[in-house]
Amino acid sequence: MSRIGKRTIAIPKGVTVNIDGQTIVVKGPKGERSWTVAEEIEVTQGDDGLNLAPRADTQRARAMWGLSRTLVDNMVVGVTDGFERTLELVGVGYRAALKGQSLSLQLGFSHEIDIAPPAGITFAVPKQTEVKISGNDKQAVGQIAAVIRKLRPPEPYKGKGVRYAGETVRRKEGKKK
Structure with a gap:
């Protein structure tokens, strides 16, 4: 299990997240960022924030899990603080x-x-x-x-x-x- 991938991405106030299939669009006070998550990763939005999970237990899915979580978190931090x-x-x-x-x-x-x-x-x-x-x-x-x-x-x-x-x-x- 990826220790980084398991963590929930907190969405601060003033930031909107849209999930359209595998594409995630994050809008905030410092701009807008979008990124397409790999097909092996499932993205869900809950009350506490975004959660990412691998669809299957393959080597590539485990590798992309932590990477995807970090990249999406960097998008959220970028549009809020920069x-x-x-x-x-x-x-x-x-x-x-x-x-x-x-x-x-x-x-x-x-x-x-x-x-x-x-x-x-x-x-x-x-x-x-x-x-x-x-x-x-x-x-x-x-x-x-x-x-x-x-x-x-x-x-x-x-x-x-x-x-x-x-x-x-x-x-x-x-x-x-």
């Missing part, structure tokens, strides 16, 4: 700025890098060395954060680069005489 990732720019001359909706980064290259936000994603730059990425889709927020980090990942000698907030970079010792 998701946010914070990136830090460490290095001399490394800075970020907003140009309209797009993000402009100076990361030590000879040119600026402009990144347009995907649908449903917003950028914020509270400081020149800090970028906040927010949206209602957890996967999209994490993906765009990973794409930005990959432009200049933190290097181990000086620690320069783009890193997640709170990330520790293992430092290496430099050359010895």
Whole structure:
């Protein structure tokens, strides 16, 4: 039995859930998300929230059970609270700025890098060395954060680069005489 799959998904006030066959549509104050659950999973809506259960006891049904529950729960959290990732720019001359909706980064290259936000994603730059990425889709927020980090990942000698907030970079010792 999946410990994650057994748990009920609580539906907060202000959120509506529509189940049409295998498609689940969640609407809330921060937008609307929909996802089609695998055929092996049965979705039922009760008074306390949503319950997911496998239709058969197969390997794929058990695998999709916990995954489906987590993805639907992420949709509910996304339309109520949203998701946010914070990136830090460490290095001399490394800075970020907003140009309209797009993000402009100076990361030590000879040119600026402009990144347009995907649908449903917003950028914020509270400081020149800090970028906040927010949206209602957890996967999209994490993906765009990973794409930005990959432009200049933190290097181990000086620690320069783009890193997640709170990330520790293992430092290496430099050359010895």
